[in-house]
Amino acid sequence: EVPLVESGGGMVQPGGSLRLTCQATGFTLSKFDMKWVRQVPGKGPERVATMVMGGATVYGASVQGRFTISRDNAKNTLYLQMNNLKADDTGLYYCQRGTNGPRGQGTQVTVSS
Helix, strand or coil: CCCEEEECCEEECCCCCEEEEEEECCCCHHHCCEEEEEECCCCCCEEEEEECCCCCEEECCCCCCCEEEEEECCCCEEEEEECCCCHHHCEEEEEEECCCCCECCCEEEEECC
16 A cells, blocks of 8 residues: 555646645644655656654745645545746655655646646
8 A cells, every 4th residue: 555645636737836745644634744845857856845753834935925834634635735836846745754764656746828
């Protein structure tokens, strides 16, 4: 069973918004640091947002002020609200537990006019 499953990606015009969802199974999401990572072909993975166990959040410089990471403990789900999307935000987004823990297959986000 895949412990993390992402959804919510799609194609959106610049300036638009998307909300990504990461459903966790088999473990309690709130007991771990969780992060959203963006993968672009030809580039290394970029950590865009992290939520630590206590709820504090950290964002990458490129998304600061536009993206918001959150979680719903009752649903054991992690979210990434993405606003004012730019073409450079295009990529495969996946959620991952901890530094090198399990990750999902990802969901594609494409920002294009």
